[in-house]
Amino acid sequence: MAGIFSKIKNAYTLFQSVDLEKLDALSKKVDLKKIVDSVAGLDETQLSGLMKMLGSPHQKKELPPINGDFYHLGDTALNEEDRALQLKVRAFLEKEVKPLVNAYWLKAEFPFELIPKIAELNICGLTYQGYGCPGKSNVMEGMLAMEMARVDTSMSTFFGVQSGLAMGSIYLLGSEAQKQEWLPAMQKMKIIGAFGLTEPEVGSAAAGGLTTTAKRQGSKWILNGQKKWIGNSTFSDVTIIWARDVDDNQVKGFLIRKGNKGFAVEKMQDKMALRIVQNGLITLTNCEVDEEDRLQNANSFKDTAKVLRMTRAGVAWQAVGCARGAYESALAYTRTRKQFGKPIASFQLIQNHLVEMLSNLTAMQTLCFRLSQLQDQGLLTDEHASLAKVFCSLRTRDVVSRAREVMGGNGILLEYDVARFVADAEAIYSYEGTKEINSLIVGRAITGFSAFV
Template sequence: MSNFFSSVKNAYKLFKSVDFDQLNALSKKVNLAQMLEAAGNLNEEQWQGLMKLMSTQSKKKPLPAIEGDFYHLGDEALKDSDRALQLEVRAFLEKEVKPLVNQYWLKAEFPFELIPKIATLNICGLTYKGYGCAGKSNLMEGILAMEMARVDTSMSTFFGVQSGLSMGSIYLLGSEAQKQEWLPDMQQFKKIGAFGLTEPEVGSGAAGGLGTTAKRQGDKWLLNGQKKWIGNATFADVTIIWAKDLDDHQVKGFLVRKGAPGFTVEKIMDKMALRIVQNGLITLTNCEVDEADRLQNANSFKDTAKVLQMTRAGVAWQAVGCARGAYEAALAYTQKRKQFGRPIASFQLIQNHLVEMLSNLTAMQTLCFRLSQLQDQGMLTDEHASLAKVFCSMRTRDIVSRAREVMGGNGILLEHDVARFVADAEAIYSYEGTKEINTLIVGRAITGFSAFV
């Protein structure tokens, strides 16, 4: 009788330590009646060993945190105050932006309600000095561009056009009066800017000759031509228009105000990427601009290139953010998604994809960190920025593709975010200079020969 009670007691302990899923799986592998009999025959020492073994196996180790900065570059490179700002911006994006972006991306509309909220972060024109700007490092600006793209590349692009291309044109090339008029309000998002360089027939060849023309008549200029793919154009208060002066054939920049006669914008529809960004086709028909609204220090395409060099580094950081967002989403998915009775993250082929993604992402991050350091040291060249743009945009394509692959069919659904990153990576690959153009810039620097055309 004592053996019977001992068997019941031990069996009760055994089943109490096993959850229903384990019990169901166990019943398919062993004869429960025989297991009960065997449990009853165990002495106390044997029983304690069995319970210890089962207790060790049943405890689940906590999974590692989802972290795309594998080498902890942010922890090492940033001051405490800058690290705090990075985390503040990340928290804002997770709370305010992430819940909205899929629905706005699907509708190809812009969440205007976010603009005043973004303004409270006080990060626009981050690297400029004066005019309400913070005067922080280019490294910090790059990291924040990455943080934005990590959640949504469209919002990062909107911010880059505002803070980098349009404000940067005025900051680098405008007169003091122009800076005083525009920069403080743009820094607070009270005024929105756009940047009009690319044309329907002139993209990569902008340095070789623009189709948009400018003709001076007294104290006014007449602008004629078209600009295409201009972000923020449909609602901007000021658009920087680059045009060829018909008299000296040099490229000049103009501040075209919203509502200027002869200035019309048509929203570009049916995009597969950056759908939240409001890209416009601008038509200029004898558009009048005062001489006071010509960028006073923009006198050739070399001046335009100063703006592009500055912002191209930011696009490389955007590529890092897009890739990081896709990697982290894919990693989180594989830890939760189960097939064949266990998370797919436990399979070798999935881990291979994840490690390949992380390897590329880490290489991109370290390259961009060094790029921003060069920029902060005043050593940045066109070829430095171009190499980063080439490498990061190519690797981003590979990372988002693998992220979509590990998700299987679910990878094409917006709800998992990766589908949006896959599409947006295609825009990053092309804008701010295609792979081919940036490759030729680097090639010219390392060989001494120009292979353009």
């Protein structure tokens, strides 16, 4: 009897809560009896799912944070101090860099106003010891390269040339006097550097085929030739030029100061990628360089390769950053873009693309993390760096392609950022050694046979 009274009471309570006018209006549109019979036939699990689906339409669904670091490398692999620096750099990039990059990318111009602001972060020459440099780990440097490329690969490339290629050449191969003269000011970014190795007709064959020549005459060297694709060279204060000594046929490095007679730079135009980076075509015409401005410990291409080995790891991290920026942008887009009445992120095919992107990204991150650990342990080899460059630049292409795909037509609009990542991924794929050349470096290491010409 008590059970009957309880059901009557519940029915009465339900009846009081029903808006009769709405019920009457609904009865004119649908068969209420049929709906009630259908609901009555549901089991508890089905009924629970229905009620969850019919939850308050005004209740906003709480979504997980957008974070491309799926395995939490940033917040577990770094100590408290380095993690704070990483987040500081990220905040700077989001606030100061991200609002500017699309406009500058479109104009193919460089935001010079950002240089003193980047200098204040005190991250230039991050891993070097002394000369005002922070002396941090290579893992930390890789993380920051990723953070920069996550917002804009061009800015990451500018910084990589300054901190890695230019400063690295002096740090690894310069005399103590050269280090004292250049590195402290470069660390503060009061002096901007460039690195000139690639030539109009010589890219992959740089080890033995440089056409830029150097001839010693007394206390001076006379340089002749051309360099192409040289980042920062249109405004650099010092440019590292690699040339073949005509007397011993060995590659040597030279510090060319701004304004040096016989040194001319023409800005390269009409690039489809890394448009913010100011690449130059350098022409050296009987360019005189003092012996004291020759890198004193650069006596063959093997010495040049020491710099490339170090910076190639950084390029792999840049590829990670480019992929992460594309993935996070695409994920954010799919959660707000609606089709057929709901966010496209709720569709199975879109989720499959997102998971494929995240899988590639996570594999790249963990590979680069281990690569930087090897570097910190002094175990990094050419083949280690080359394998990372091959894999990461290849996988980045796949990630940015899928990011563009899930965004449909909007994926080719600059305002959504992914179009820029798609274009910049093509540059990453080629510079610091093509996929083919880096593959042959790894192939030689694992087979014992050199397949180079």
